[in-house]
Amino acid sequence: MAVVGVLALQGSYNEHLAALRRIGVRGVEVRKPEQLLGLDSLIIPGGESTTMAKLANYHNLFPALREFVSGGKPVWGTCAGLIFLANKAVGQKTGGQELVGGLDCTVHRNFFGSQLQSFETELSVPKLAEKEGGNDTCRGVFIRAPAILEVGSDVEILADCPVPANRPSIVISSGEGAEEEVYSKDRVIVAVRQGNILATAFHPELTSDSRWHRFFLDMDKESQAKALAALSLSSSSRDTEHLPKNKPLALPIFE
Numbered sequence: 001m002a003v004v005g006v007l008a009l010q011g012s013y014n015e016h017l018a019a020l021r022r023i024g025v026r027g028v029e030v031r032k033p034e035q036l037l038g039l040d041s042l043i044i045p046g047g048e049s050t051t052m053a054k055l056a057n058y059h060n061l062f063p064a065l066r067e068f069v070s071g072g073k074p075v076w077g078t079c080a081g082l083i084f085l086a087n088k089a090v091g092q093k094t095g096g097q098e099l100v101g102g103l104d105c106t107v108h109r110n111f112f113g114s115q116l117q118s119f120e121t122e123l124s125v126p127k128l129a130e131k132e133g134g135n136d137t138c139r140g141v142f143i144r145a146p147a148i149l150e151v152g153s154d155v156e157i158l159a160d161c162p163v164p165a166n167r168p169s170i171v172i173s174s175g176e177g178a179e180e181e182v183y184s185k186d187r188v189i190v191a192v193r194q195g196n197i198l199a200t201a202f203h204p205e206l207t208s209d210s211r212w213h214r215f216f217l218d219m220d221k222e223s224q225a226k227a228l229a230a231l232s233l234s235s236s237s238r239d240t241e242h243l244p245k246n247k248p249l250a251l252p253i254f255e
């Protein structure tokens with residue numbers, strides 16, 4: 001059975017572990033780089049990304065997390081976890097924060113405002129429903145939530161949502177001296193997939209809908225099937241290349 005790691009430095013990791021338990025999957029807490037070895041996939045939970053980044057730094061986790069992401073095993077970031085996985089974050093605290101990266105997008109750290117502007121809404125999720133069944137919508141719990149402002153061409157959008165009408169305008173500045181730009185679209189992206197990376201700005205682990213966890217586990221099954229296919233392809237070509245052509249293979253017989 002797949003071993004799912006949950007980064008357990010801070011935030012809603014217990015809720016993810018409970019959500020995994022509900023669908024019969026064992027999750028393991030990850031706090032040290034060596035605990036990433038042997039995992040099949042990893043969840044980076046929501047919480048507070050600046051604090052989480054400080055703790056990750058303290059435990060020297062960033063290089064191992066980057067290696068895990070680039071190694072191709074499934075990784076899912078929810079909320080602060082999404083910020084961790086983004087290649088670029090805006091709206092950070094002064095001095096910025098270290099990111100794991102890998103997901104080709106720009107994320108705004110507190111797009112929907114402060115804790116007081118936290119909200120719940122129904123999101124349209126046809127791709128989730130197509131894969132995991134159920135309704136075409138899911139409950140989105142947004143807590144001091146980030147949003148994705150831009151994505152690269154390899155990123156598949158799984159859900160977006162309207163920008164709240166009362167939201168003050170967002171100014172995006174891409175570093176010192178760079179020109180500032182006002183975010184003017186009326187919708188923002190809140191769930192995406194790019195290959196082995198899944199990211200949601202909201203918290204599926206706080207609802208009883210298990211479909212996002214199942215979707216993530218299916219990504220794991222897909223990647224295991226791919227790895228197996230690659231292995232059998234390379235070993236079958238290795239096994240036969242030294243054999244004389246047209247000679248029947250002596251197959252072992254199991255009784």
Ligand SMILES: NC(=O)CC[C@H](N)C(=O)O
Pocket residue numbers: 045046047048049050078079080081083109110143144145146
């Ligand atoms: N619920 C969350 O994970 C909030 C994330 C928060 N906006 C941050 O900067 O980390």
